[in-house]
Amino acid sequence: MMPTPTQLAALDAADPLAHARARFRLPPGVIYLDGNSLGPLPAALPERLAQTVAGEWGDGLIRSWNDAGWIDLPVTLGAAIAPLVGAEPAAVVACDSVSLNLFKLASAALALRPGRRTILMEASDFPTDAYVMQGLARLAGVTLKRVPRAELVTALDADVALLLLSHAHYVTAEVHDMAAMSAAAHAVGALTLWDLSHSAGALVVQLDADGIDFAVGCGYKFLNGGPGAPAFAYLARRHWETALPALTGWMGHAAPFDFAADFAPAAGARRLLTGTPPILAMRALEAGVATFADIDIAQAEAKSRQLVALFAAGAATLPGVTVDAPPQGRHGAHVIIRHPEARRVMTALIARGVIGDMRPPDAMRFGFPALTTRFADVGTALAALQAVLDSGEWQEERFAPRGMVS
Ligand SMILES: Cc1ncc(COP(=O)(O)O)c(C=O)c1O
Structure with a gap:
Protein backbone atom coordinates (compact mmCIF):
# COMPACT_ATOMS: atom_id res chain seq x y z
CA MET A 1 0.00 0.00 0.00
CA MET A 2 1.21 3.49 -0.84
CA PRO A 3 1.53 5.65 2.31
CA THR A 4 -0.44 8.90 2.13
CA PRO A 5 1.12 12.34 2.71
CA THR A 6 -1.24 12.86 5.66
CA GLN A 7 -0.18 9.60 7.26
CA LEU A 8 3.52 10.45 6.80
CA ALA A 9 3.10 14.00 8.12
CA ALA A 10 1.42 12.64 11.24
CA LEU A 11 4.30 10.22 11.80
CA ASP A 12 6.84 13.06 11.42
CA ALA A 13 4.89 15.21 13.86
CA ALA A 14 4.98 12.43 16.46
CA ASP A 15 8.61 11.38 15.82
CA PRO A 16 10.69 11.68 19.04
CA LEU A 17 13.88 11.68 16.92
CA ALA A 18 12.82 14.41 14.48
CA HIS A 19 15.07 16.97 16.19
CA ALA A 20 18.21 14.97 15.35
CA ARG A 21 18.09 15.91 11.66
CA ALA A 22 19.24 19.44 12.59
CA ARG A 23 22.55 17.89 13.68
CA PHE A 24 23.43 17.38 10.01
CA ARG A 25 24.08 19.49 6.97
CA LEU A 26 22.07 17.97 4.14
CA PRO A 27 21.90 19.56 0.69
CA PRO A 28 18.53 21.03 -0.27
CA GLY A 29 16.49 19.09 -2.80
CA VAL A 30 18.12 15.77 -1.95
CA ILE A 31 16.49 12.79 -0.26
CA TYR A 32 19.45 10.87 1.10
CA LEU A 33 18.75 7.16 1.50
CA ASP A 34 22.37 6.04 1.55
CA GLY A 35 23.44 7.00 5.06
CA ASN A 36 23.91 3.28 5.61
CA SER A 37 26.81 3.45 3.16
CA LEU A 38 28.21 6.93 3.79
CA GLY A 39 26.62 8.93 6.58
CA PRO A 40 25.87 12.62 5.90
CA LEU A 41 27.97 15.53 7.15
CA PRO A 42 27.45 16.37 10.83
CA ALA A 43 26.76 20.13 11.10
CA ALA A 44 29.40 20.63 13.81
CA LEU A 45 32.12 18.76 11.92
CA PRO A 46 33.58 21.46 9.64
CA GLU A 47 34.25 23.86 12.49
CA ARG A 48 35.65 21.13 14.72
CA LEU A 49 38.01 20.02 11.97
CA ALA A 50 39.00 23.58 11.18
CA GLN A 51 39.83 24.12 14.83
CA THR A 52 41.87 20.91 14.91
CA VAL A 53 43.78 21.98 11.84
CA ALA A 54 44.40 25.63 12.77
CA GLY A 55 44.54 25.39 16.54
CA GLU A 56 45.73 21.93 17.48
CA TRP A 57 48.01 21.34 14.51
CA GLY A 58 48.83 24.90 13.36
CA ASP A 59 49.41 26.46 16.77
CA GLY A 60 49.93 23.45 18.99
CA LEU A 61 52.19 21.59 16.61
CA ILE A 62 53.68 18.44 18.11
CA ARG A 63 52.67 19.56 21.61
CA SER A 64 49.10 18.60 20.71
CA TRP A 65 49.88 14.90 20.98
CA ASN A 66 49.66 15.55 24.71
CA ASP A 67 47.94 18.92 25.10
CA ALA A 68 45.03 18.13 22.77
CA THR A 291 25.44 13.16 16.64
CA PHE A 292 24.18 10.31 18.83
CA ALA A 293 24.17 12.38 22.02
CA ASP A 294 21.01 11.56 24.00
CA ILE A 295 19.70 9.29 21.24
CA ASP A 296 17.92 6.15 22.36
CA ILE A 297 19.17 3.49 19.92
CA ALA A 298 16.10 1.35 20.57
CA GLN A 299 14.00 4.26 19.32
CA ALA A 300 16.27 4.64 16.30
CA GLU A 301 15.99 0.95 15.47
CA ALA A 302 12.19 1.04 15.75
CA LYS A 303 11.95 4.16 13.57
CA SER A 304 14.17 2.71 10.84
CA ARG A 305 12.10 -0.45 10.84
CA GLN A 306 8.93 1.61 10.42
CA LEU A 307 10.48 3.62 7.58
CA VAL A 308 11.57 0.43 5.82
CA ALA A 309 8.11 -1.10 6.21
CA LEU A 310 6.41 1.97 4.71
CA PHE A 311 8.85 2.18 1.81
CA ALA A 312 8.71 -1.55 1.07
CA ALA A 313 4.90 -1.57 1.12
CA GLY A 314 4.74 1.43 -1.21
CA ALA A 315 7.37 0.08 -3.61
CA ALA A 316 5.55 -3.25 -3.81
CA THR A 317 2.68 -1.43 -5.56
CA LEU A 318 4.94 -0.15 -8.36
CA PRO A 319 5.10 -1.99 -11.67
CA GLY A 320 8.38 -3.48 -12.86
CA VAL A 321 10.09 -3.83 -9.50
CA THR A 322 10.08 -6.53 -6.87
CA VAL A 323 10.69 -5.92 -3.20
CA ASP A 324 12.73 -8.25 -1.03
CA ALA A 325 10.30 -8.53 1.87
CA PRO A 326 11.97 -7.15 5.00
CA PRO A 327 12.77 -9.96 7.42
CA GLN A 328 10.22 -10.65 10.17
CA GLY A 329 11.02 -9.05 13.50
CA ARG A 330 14.33 -7.23 13.92
CA HIS A 331 16.27 -6.31 10.80
CA GLY A 332 18.81 -3.82 9.49
CA ALA A 333 17.87 -0.29 8.41
CA HIS A 334 17.81 -0.94 4.66
CA VAL A 335 15.75 -2.74 2.07
CA ILE A 336 16.39 -4.12 -1.42
CA ILE A 337 14.20 -3.30 -4.42
CA ARG A 338 14.99 -5.32 -7.55
CA HIS A 339 14.86 -4.31 -11.19
CA PRO A 340 16.74 -5.98 -14.07
CA GLU A 341 18.27 -2.60 -14.95
CA ALA A 342 18.92 -1.56 -11.36
CA ARG A 343 21.95 0.55 -12.21
CA ARG A 344 20.08 2.60 -14.77
CA VAL A 345 17.02 3.01 -12.58
CA MET A 346 19.14 4.11 -9.63
CA THR A 347 21.08 6.56 -11.81
CA ALA A 348 17.79 8.06 -13.03
CA LEU A 349 16.52 8.22 -9.47
CA ILE A 350 19.66 10.00 -8.30
CA ALA A 351 19.16 12.53 -11.13
CA ARG A 352 15.79 13.23 -9.52
CA GLY A 353 17.49 13.88 -6.18
CA VAL A 354 16.81 10.57 -4.43
CA ILE A 355 20.10 8.91 -3.54
CA GLY A 356 20.34 5.20 -2.78
CA ASP A 357 22.91 2.68 -3.97
CA MET A 358 22.92 -0.51 -5.97
CA ARG A 359 24.45 -3.94 -5.74
CA PRO A 360 24.89 -5.84 -9.00
CA PRO A 361 23.18 -7.23 -10.85
CA ASP A 362 19.66 -6.15 -9.98
CA ALA A 363 19.50 -4.78 -6.44
CA MET A 364 18.78 -1.20 -5.45
CA ARG A 365 19.48 -0.64 -1.78
CA PHE A 366 17.71 2.06 0.18
CA GLY A 367 18.85 2.90 3.70
CA PHE A 368 16.77 4.65 6.33
CA PRO A 369 19.00 5.99 9.12
CA ALA A 370 16.74 7.21 11.90
CA LEU A 371 18.57 10.44 12.71
CA THR A 372 18.19 12.00 9.27
CA THR A 373 15.29 10.34 7.49
CA ARG A 374 11.85 11.94 7.71
CA PHE A 375 8.72 9.90 7.14
CA ALA A 376 7.81 12.37 4.40
CA ASP A 377 11.04 11.35 2.62
CA VAL A 378 9.52 7.92 2.10
CA GLY A 379 6.67 9.49 0.15
CA THR A 380 8.98 11.72 -1.90
CA ALA A 381 11.28 8.81 -2.72
CA LEU A 382 8.41 6.55 -3.75
CA ALA A 383 6.95 9.29 -5.96
CA ALA A 384 10.32 9.75 -7.66
CA LEU A 385 10.76 6.00 -8.16
CA GLN A 386 7.27 5.79 -9.62
CA ALA A 387 8.05 8.68 -11.99
CA VAL A 388 11.29 7.02 -13.16
CA LEU A 389 9.49 3.74 -13.81
CA ASP A 390 6.34 5.21 -15.37
CA SER A 391 8.27 7.52 -17.71
CA GLY A 392 10.72 4.81 -18.75
CA GLU A 393 13.40 7.54 -18.63
CA TRP A 394 15.92 5.07 -17.19
CA GLN A 395 16.26 3.69 -20.74
CA GLU A 396 17.66 6.99 -22.01
CA GLU A 397 21.29 7.17 -23.06
CA ARG A 398 22.13 9.61 -20.26
CA PHE A 399 21.45 6.87 -17.71
CA ALA A 400 23.66 4.25 -19.39
CA PRO A 401 26.15 2.68 -16.95
CA ARG A 402 29.50 4.42 -16.84
CA GLY A 403 32.11 4.28 -14.12
CA MET A 404 31.12 3.13 -10.70
CA VAL A 405 27.90 3.79 -8.86
CA SER A 406 28.59 3.00 -5.24
C1 LIG B 1 29.60 -5.73 6.39
C2 LIG B 1 30.73 -4.89 5.93
N1 LIG B 1 31.98 -5.13 6.39
C3 LIG B 1 33.03 -4.38 6.00
C4 LIG B 1 32.87 -3.32 5.13
C5 LIG B 1 34.03 -2.48 4.66
O1 LIG B 1 35.16 -2.60 5.42
P1 LIG B 1 36.34 -1.52 5.30
O2 LIG B 1 36.06 -0.45 6.30
O3 LIG B 1 37.57 -2.29 5.62
O4 LIG B 1 36.34 -0.98 3.92
C6 LIG B 1 31.60 -3.03 4.64
C7 LIG B 1 31.44 -1.90 3.69
O5 LIG B 1 30.43 -1.65 3.11
C8 LIG B 1 30.51 -3.83 5.04
O6 LIG B 1 29.29 -3.59 4.57
Whole structure:
Protein backbone atom coordinates (compact mmCIF):
# COMPACT_ATOMS: atom_id res chain seq x y z
CA MET A 1 0.00 0.00 0.00
CA MET A 2 1.21 3.49 -0.84
CA PRO A 3 1.53 5.65 2.31
CA THR A 4 -0.44 8.90 2.13
CA PRO A 5 1.12 12.34 2.71
CA THR A 6 -1.24 12.86 5.66
CA GLN A 7 -0.18 9.60 7.26
CA LEU A 8 3.52 10.45 6.80
CA ALA A 9 3.10 14.00 8.12
CA ALA A 10 1.42 12.64 11.24
CA LEU A 11 4.30 10.22 11.80
CA ASP A 12 6.84 13.06 11.42
CA ALA A 13 4.89 15.21 13.86
CA ALA A 14 4.98 12.43 16.46
CA ASP A 15 8.61 11.38 15.82
CA PRO A 16 10.69 11.68 19.04
CA LEU A 17 13.88 11.68 16.92
CA ALA A 18 12.82 14.41 14.48
CA HIS A 19 15.07 16.97 16.19
CA ALA A 20 18.21 14.97 15.35
CA ARG A 21 18.09 15.91 11.66
CA ALA A 22 19.24 19.44 12.59
CA ARG A 23 22.55 17.89 13.68
CA PHE A 24 23.43 17.38 10.01
CA ARG A 25 24.08 19.49 6.97
CA LEU A 26 22.07 17.97 4.14
CA PRO A 27 21.90 19.56 0.69
CA PRO A 28 18.53 21.03 -0.27
CA GLY A 29 16.49 19.09 -2.80
CA VAL A 30 18.12 15.77 -1.95
CA ILE A 31 16.49 12.79 -0.26
CA TYR A 32 19.45 10.87 1.10
CA LEU A 33 18.75 7.16 1.50
CA ASP A 34 22.37 6.04 1.55
CA GLY A 35 23.44 7.00 5.06
CA ASN A 36 23.91 3.28 5.61
CA SER A 37 26.81 3.45 3.16
CA LEU A 38 28.21 6.93 3.79
CA GLY A 39 26.62 8.93 6.58
CA PRO A 40 25.87 12.62 5.90
CA LEU A 41 27.97 15.53 7.15
CA PRO A 42 27.45 16.37 10.83
CA ALA A 43 26.76 20.13 11.10
CA ALA A 44 29.40 20.63 13.81
CA LEU A 45 32.12 18.76 11.92
CA PRO A 46 33.58 21.46 9.64
CA GLU A 47 34.25 23.86 12.49
CA ARG A 48 35.65 21.13 14.72
CA LEU A 49 38.01 20.02 11.97
CA ALA A 50 39.00 23.58 11.18
CA GLN A 51 39.83 24.12 14.83
CA THR A 52 41.87 20.91 14.91
CA VAL A 53 43.78 21.98 11.84
CA ALA A 54 44.40 25.63 12.77
CA GLY A 55 44.54 25.39 16.54
CA GLU A 56 45.73 21.93 17.48
CA TRP A 57 48.01 21.34 14.51
CA GLY A 58 48.83 24.90 13.36
CA ASP A 59 49.41 26.46 16.77
CA GLY A 60 49.93 23.45 18.99
CA LEU A 61 52.19 21.59 16.61
CA ILE A 62 53.68 18.44 18.11
CA ARG A 63 52.67 19.56 21.61
CA SER A 64 49.10 18.60 20.71
CA TRP A 65 49.88 14.90 20.98
CA ASN A 66 49.66 15.55 24.71
CA ASP A 67 47.94 18.92 25.10
CA ALA A 68 45.03 18.13 22.77
CA GLY A 69 44.83 14.46 23.75
CA TRP A 70 45.76 13.19 20.30
CA ILE A 71 47.71 10.22 21.65
CA ASP A 72 44.68 8.94 23.53
CA LEU A 73 42.13 9.65 20.81
CA PRO A 74 41.76 5.99 19.70
CA VAL A 75 40.89 5.17 23.29
CA THR A 76 38.70 8.19 24.13
CA LEU A 77 36.85 7.86 20.85
CA GLY A 78 36.46 4.13 21.47
CA ALA A 79 34.94 4.96 24.85
CA ALA A 80 32.47 7.30 23.13
CA ILE A 81 31.46 4.56 20.68
CA ALA A 82 31.19 1.89 23.40
CA PRO A 83 27.70 2.78 24.72
CA LEU A 84 26.31 2.59 21.18
CA VAL A 85 27.25 -1.10 21.07
CA GLY A 86 26.64 -2.08 24.69
CA ALA A 87 30.29 -2.26 25.67
CA GLU A 88 32.20 -0.99 28.65
CA PRO A 89 34.23 2.08 27.61
CA ALA A 90 37.69 0.52 27.82
CA ALA A 91 36.73 -2.46 25.63
CA VAL A 92 36.53 -0.40 22.42
CA VAL A 93 39.23 1.37 20.43
CA ALA A 94 38.85 3.40 17.23
CA CYS A 95 41.48 2.45 14.68
CA ASP A 96 42.31 1.23 11.20
CA SER A 97 39.62 -0.15 8.86
CA VAL A 98 37.04 -2.85 9.37
CA SER A 99 39.17 -5.13 7.16
CA LEU A 100 42.32 -4.65 9.23
CA ASN A 101 40.48 -5.05 12.50
CA LEU A 102 38.93 -8.29 11.24
CA PHE A 103 42.42 -9.61 10.56
CA LYS A 104 43.78 -8.55 13.92
CA LEU A 105 40.95 -10.03 15.95
CA ALA A 106 40.60 -13.24 13.94
CA SER A 107 44.33 -13.87 14.24
CA ALA A 108 44.09 -13.29 17.98
CA ALA A 109 41.24 -15.81 18.12
CA LEU A 110 43.30 -18.46 16.30
CA ALA A 111 46.13 -17.98 18.76
CA LEU A 112 43.70 -18.42 21.65
CA ARG A 113 42.45 -21.72 20.21
CA PRO A 114 45.62 -23.61 19.23
CA GLY A 115 44.97 -26.96 17.59
CA ARG A 116 41.67 -25.88 16.07
CA ARG A 117 41.91 -25.52 12.29
CA THR A 118 38.65 -23.92 11.11
CA ILE A 119 37.29 -20.41 10.76
CA LEU A 120 33.53 -20.57 10.13
CA MET A 121 31.57 -17.80 8.44
CA GLU A 122 28.36 -17.22 6.49
CA ALA A 123 28.78 -17.82 2.74
CA SER A 124 27.00 -14.65 1.61
CA ASP A 125 28.70 -12.25 3.98
CA PHE A 126 30.37 -9.02 2.84
CA PRO A 127 33.32 -9.83 0.53
CA THR A 128 36.03 -8.13 2.55
CA ASP A 129 35.23 -10.38 5.51
CA ALA A 130 35.84 -13.42 3.31
CA TYR A 131 38.89 -11.94 1.58
CA VAL A 132 40.57 -11.13 4.90
CA MET A 133 39.80 -14.60 6.27
CA GLN A 134 41.13 -16.23 3.09
CA GLY A 135 44.42 -14.40 3.53
CA LEU A 136 44.60 -15.27 7.20
CA ALA A 137 43.71 -18.91 6.52
CA ARG A 138 46.56 -19.16 4.00
CA LEU A 139 48.99 -17.59 6.42
CA ALA A 140 47.94 -19.61 9.45
CA GLY A 141 47.38 -22.89 7.60
CA VAL A 142 43.76 -23.20 8.68
CA THR A 143 40.58 -23.80 6.69
CA LEU A 144 37.96 -21.18 5.98
CA LYS A 145 34.55 -22.83 5.91
CA ARG A 146 31.71 -20.78 4.37
CA VAL A 147 28.20 -22.14 4.77
CA PRO A 148 24.66 -20.84 4.23
CA ARG A 149 23.00 -19.17 7.19
CA ALA A 150 20.77 -22.16 7.92
CA GLU A 151 23.78 -24.47 8.25
CA LEU A 152 25.88 -22.35 10.60
CA VAL A 153 24.84 -24.02 13.83
CA THR A 154 25.34 -27.57 12.54
CA ALA A 155 28.74 -26.58 11.12
CA LEU A 156 29.94 -25.63 14.58
CA ASP A 157 32.17 -28.44 15.77
CA ALA A 158 35.23 -29.03 17.92
CA ASP A 159 37.57 -27.93 15.12
CA VAL A 160 36.10 -24.41 14.87
CA ALA A 161 38.34 -21.81 16.45
CA LEU A 162 36.28 -18.81 15.38
CA LEU A 163 32.77 -18.03 14.21
CA LEU A 164 32.69 -14.78 12.20
CA LEU A 165 29.28 -13.24 11.51
CA SER A 166 27.70 -9.95 10.55
CA HIS A 167 25.03 -8.82 12.97
CA ALA A 168 22.90 -7.21 10.21
CA HIS A 169 23.46 -8.60 6.71
CA TYR A 170 24.57 -6.00 4.16
CA VAL A 171 22.07 -7.17 1.53
CA THR A 172 19.20 -9.03 3.16
CA ALA A 173 19.21 -6.93 6.38
CA GLU A 174 18.69 -10.18 8.29
CA VAL A 175 19.85 -9.97 11.88
CA HIS A 176 21.46 -12.75 13.86
CA ASP A 177 20.54 -13.36 17.47
CA MET A 178 23.97 -12.46 18.80
CA ALA A 179 23.48 -14.01 22.23
CA ALA A 180 22.18 -17.30 20.81
CA MET A 181 24.86 -17.63 18.13
CA SER A 182 27.59 -16.78 20.60
CA ALA A 183 26.26 -19.32 23.06
CA ALA A 184 26.21 -21.97 20.30
CA ALA A 185 29.81 -21.17 19.38
CA HIS A 186 30.95 -21.16 22.99
CA ALA A 187 29.23 -24.51 23.55
CA VAL A 188 31.74 -26.12 21.16
CA GLY A 189 34.63 -24.08 22.52
CA ALA A 190 34.80 -21.58 19.63
CA LEU A 191 35.19 -17.81 19.89
CA THR A 192 32.99 -15.22 18.14
CA LEU A 193 33.83 -12.18 16.01
CA TRP A 194 31.00 -9.89 14.89
CA ASP A 195 30.97 -7.39 12.05
CA LEU A 196 28.75 -4.53 13.21
CA SER A 197 29.12 -2.42 10.05
CA HIS A 198 25.36 -2.31 9.49
CA SER A 199 24.41 -2.25 13.16
CA ALA A 200 26.50 0.29 15.04
CA GLY A 201 24.37 3.42 15.29
CA ALA A 202 21.33 1.70 13.78
CA LEU A 203 20.43 -1.28 15.94
CA VAL A 204 20.59 -2.15 19.60
CA VAL A 205 23.77 -4.13 20.21
CA GLN A 206 24.78 -5.54 23.60
CA LEU A 207 28.30 -6.85 23.24
CA ASP A 208 29.05 -7.24 26.93
CA ALA A 209 25.68 -8.69 27.90
CA ASP A 210 25.58 -11.10 24.96
CA GLY A 211 28.96 -12.62 25.80
CA ILE A 212 30.63 -11.56 22.57
CA ASP A 213 34.39 -12.11 22.32
CA PHE A 214 35.40 -9.71 19.54
CA ALA A 215 33.68 -7.21 17.26
CA VAL A 216 34.49 -4.66 14.59
CA GLY A 217 32.43 -1.81 13.21
CA CYS A 218 32.42 0.89 10.61
CA GLY A 219 32.92 4.62 11.20
CA TYR A 220 31.66 6.02 7.92
CA LYS A 221 28.18 4.47 7.73
CA PHE A 222 25.68 5.08 10.52
CA LEU A 223 28.33 6.68 12.75
CA ASN A 224 28.66 9.56 10.26
CA GLY A 225 32.44 9.84 10.56
CA GLY A 226 33.09 10.79 6.92
CA PRO A 227 34.47 8.93 3.91
CA GLY A 228 37.02 6.33 4.96
CA ALA A 229 36.53 7.13 8.65
CA PRO A 230 38.45 4.96 11.11
CA ALA A 231 36.71 1.77 12.20
CA PHE A 232 36.45 0.40 15.73
CA ALA A 233 37.36 -2.83 17.44
CA TYR A 234 35.95 -4.47 20.58
CA LEU A 235 37.82 -6.82 22.88
CA ALA A 236 35.88 -8.42 25.72
CA ARG A 237 37.42 -7.90 29.14
CA ARG A 238 38.06 -11.62 29.66
CA HIS A 239 40.53 -11.49 26.74
CA TRP A 240 42.38 -8.35 27.78
CA GLU A 241 45.35 -10.24 29.20
CA THR A 242 45.63 -12.96 26.59
CA ALA A 243 44.47 -11.79 23.14
CA LEU A 244 47.39 -11.06 20.87
CA PRO A 245 46.82 -10.17 17.21
CA ALA A 246 49.27 -11.32 14.55
CA LEU A 247 49.49 -7.68 13.46
CA THR A 248 51.01 -5.61 16.24
CA GLY A 249 52.53 -2.16 16.15
CA TRP A 250 54.10 0.41 18.37
CA MET A 251 50.83 2.16 19.29
CA GLY A 252 49.68 -1.12 20.83
CA HIS A 253 52.87 -1.41 22.89
CA ALA A 254 52.69 -1.09 26.67
CA ALA A 255 55.21 1.78 26.49
CA PRO A 256 55.53 3.03 22.90
CA PHE A 257 57.88 5.85 23.79
CA ASP A 258 60.37 3.58 25.49
CA PHE A 259 61.28 2.41 21.98
CA ALA A 260 61.96 -1.07 23.35
CA ALA A 261 63.38 -3.73 21.06
CA ASP A 262 60.51 -6.18 21.57
CA PHE A 263 56.77 -5.93 21.53
CA ALA A 264 54.99 -5.99 24.85
CA PRO A 265 51.22 -5.54 24.59
CA ALA A 266 49.45 -2.61 26.21
CA ALA A 267 46.78 -3.45 28.75
CA GLY A 268 43.29 -4.10 27.42
CA ALA A 269 41.93 -3.16 24.01
CA ARG A 270 44.74 -0.67 23.46
CA ARG A 271 46.93 -3.58 22.36
CA LEU A 272 44.85 -3.68 19.17
CA LEU A 273 46.31 -0.38 17.97
CA THR A 274 49.00 -0.52 15.32
CA GLY A 275 50.40 2.71 13.88
CA THR A 276 50.00 6.45 14.44
CA PRO A 277 46.30 7.40 14.55
CA PRO A 278 44.98 9.63 11.72
CA ILE A 279 44.04 12.56 13.92
CA LEU A 280 42.02 14.58 11.39
CA ALA A 281 39.92 11.53 10.53
CA MET A 282 39.57 10.72 14.22
CA ARG A 283 38.28 14.21 15.01
CA ALA A 284 35.78 13.86 12.17
CA LEU A 285 34.58 10.53 13.53
CA GLU A 286 34.33 12.11 16.96
CA ALA A 287 31.90 14.67 15.52
CA GLY A 288 29.99 11.85 13.84
CA VAL A 289 29.66 9.88 17.06
CA ALA A 290 28.55 13.08 18.84
CA THR A 291 25.44 13.16 16.64
CA PHE A 292 24.18 10.31 18.83
CA ALA A 293 24.17 12.38 22.02
CA ASP A 294 21.01 11.56 24.00
CA ILE A 295 19.70 9.29 21.24
CA ASP A 296 17.92 6.15 22.36
CA ILE A 297 19.17 3.49 19.92
CA ALA A 298 16.10 1.35 20.57
CA GLN A 299 14.00 4.26 19.32
CA ALA A 300 16.27 4.64 16.30
CA GLU A 301 15.99 0.95 15.47
CA ALA A 302 12.19 1.04 15.75
CA LYS A 303 11.95 4.16 13.57
CA SER A 304 14.17 2.71 10.84
CA ARG A 305 12.10 -0.45 10.84
CA GLN A 306 8.93 1.61 10.42
CA LEU A 307 10.48 3.62 7.58
CA VAL A 308 11.57 0.43 5.82
CA ALA A 309 8.11 -1.10 6.21
CA LEU A 310 6.41 1.97 4.71
CA PHE A 311 8.85 2.18 1.81
CA ALA A 312 8.71 -1.55 1.07
CA ALA A 313 4.90 -1.57 1.12
CA GLY A 314 4.74 1.43 -1.21
CA ALA A 315 7.37 0.08 -3.61
CA ALA A 316 5.55 -3.25 -3.81
CA THR A 317 2.68 -1.43 -5.56
CA LEU A 318 4.94 -0.15 -8.36
CA PRO A 319 5.10 -1.99 -11.67
CA GLY A 320 8.38 -3.48 -12.86
CA VAL A 321 10.09 -3.83 -9.50
CA THR A 322 10.08 -6.53 -6.87
CA VAL A 323 10.69 -5.92 -3.20
CA ASP A 324 12.73 -8.25 -1.03
CA ALA A 325 10.30 -8.53 1.87
CA PRO A 326 11.97 -7.15 5.00
CA PRO A 327 12.77 -9.96 7.42
CA GLN A 328 10.22 -10.65 10.17
CA GLY A 329 11.02 -9.05 13.50
CA ARG A 330 14.33 -7.23 13.92
CA HIS A 331 16.27 -6.31 10.80
CA GLY A 332 18.81 -3.82 9.49
CA ALA A 333 17.87 -0.29 8.41
CA HIS A 334 17.81 -0.94 4.66
CA VAL A 335 15.75 -2.74 2.07
CA ILE A 336 16.39 -4.12 -1.42
CA ILE A 337 14.20 -3.30 -4.42
CA ARG A 338 14.99 -5.32 -7.55
CA HIS A 339 14.86 -4.31 -11.19
CA PRO A 340 16.74 -5.98 -14.07
CA GLU A 341 18.27 -2.60 -14.95
CA ALA A 342 18.92 -1.56 -11.36
CA ARG A 343 21.95 0.55 -12.21
CA ARG A 344 20.08 2.60 -14.77
CA VAL A 345 17.02 3.01 -12.58
CA MET A 346 19.14 4.11 -9.63
CA THR A 347 21.08 6.56 -11.81
CA ALA A 348 17.79 8.06 -13.03
CA LEU A 349 16.52 8.22 -9.47
CA ILE A 350 19.66 10.00 -8.30
CA ALA A 351 19.16 12.53 -11.13
CA ARG A 352 15.79 13.23 -9.52
CA GLY A 353 17.49 13.88 -6.18
CA VAL A 354 16.81 10.57 -4.43
CA ILE A 355 20.10 8.91 -3.54
CA GLY A 356 20.34 5.20 -2.78
CA ASP A 357 22.91 2.68 -3.97
CA MET A 358 22.92 -0.51 -5.97
CA ARG A 359 24.45 -3.94 -5.74
CA PRO A 360 24.89 -5.84 -9.00
CA PRO A 361 23.18 -7.23 -10.85
CA ASP A 362 19.66 -6.15 -9.98
CA ALA A 363 19.50 -4.78 -6.44
CA MET A 364 18.78 -1.20 -5.45
CA ARG A 365 19.48 -0.64 -1.78
CA PHE A 366 17.71 2.06 0.18
CA GLY A 367 18.85 2.90 3.70
CA PHE A 368 16.77 4.65 6.33
CA PRO A 369 19.00 5.99 9.12
CA ALA A 370 16.74 7.21 11.90
CA LEU A 371 18.57 10.44 12.71
CA THR A 372 18.19 12.00 9.27
CA THR A 373 15.29 10.34 7.49
CA ARG A 374 11.85 11.94 7.71
CA PHE A 375 8.72 9.90 7.14
CA ALA A 376 7.81 12.37 4.40
CA ASP A 377 11.04 11.35 2.62
CA VAL A 378 9.52 7.92 2.10
CA GLY A 379 6.67 9.49 0.15
CA THR A 380 8.98 11.72 -1.90
CA ALA A 381 11.28 8.81 -2.72
CA LEU A 382 8.41 6.55 -3.75
CA ALA A 383 6.95 9.29 -5.96
CA ALA A 384 10.32 9.75 -7.66
CA LEU A 385 10.76 6.00 -8.16
CA GLN A 386 7.27 5.79 -9.62
CA ALA A 387 8.05 8.68 -11.99
CA VAL A 388 11.29 7.02 -13.16
CA LEU A 389 9.49 3.74 -13.81
CA ASP A 390 6.34 5.21 -15.37
CA SER A 391 8.27 7.52 -17.71
CA GLY A 392 10.72 4.81 -18.75
CA GLU A 393 13.40 7.54 -18.63
CA TRP A 394 15.92 5.07 -17.19
CA GLN A 395 16.26 3.69 -20.74
CA GLU A 396 17.66 6.99 -22.01
CA GLU A 397 21.29 7.17 -23.06
CA ARG A 398 22.13 9.61 -20.26
CA PHE A 399 21.45 6.87 -17.71
CA ALA A 400 23.66 4.25 -19.39
CA PRO A 401 26.15 2.68 -16.95
CA ARG A 402 29.50 4.42 -16.84
CA GLY A 403 32.11 4.28 -14.12
CA MET A 404 31.12 3.13 -10.70
CA VAL A 405 27.90 3.79 -8.86
CA SER A 406 28.59 3.00 -5.24
C1 LIG B 1 29.60 -5.73 6.39
C2 LIG B 1 30.73 -4.89 5.93
N1 LIG B 1 31.98 -5.13 6.39
C3 LIG B 1 33.03 -4.38 6.00
C4 LIG B 1 32.87 -3.32 5.13
C5 LIG B 1 34.03 -2.48 4.66
O1 LIG B 1 35.16 -2.60 5.42
P1 LIG B 1 36.34 -1.52 5.30
O2 LIG B 1 36.06 -0.45 6.30
O3 LIG B 1 37.57 -2.29 5.62
O4 LIG B 1 36.34 -0.98 3.92
C6 LIG B 1 31.60 -3.03 4.64
C7 LIG B 1 31.44 -1.90 3.69
O5 LIG B 1 30.43 -1.65 3.11
C8 LIG B 1 30.51 -3.83 5.04
O6 LIG B 1 29.29 -3.59 4.57
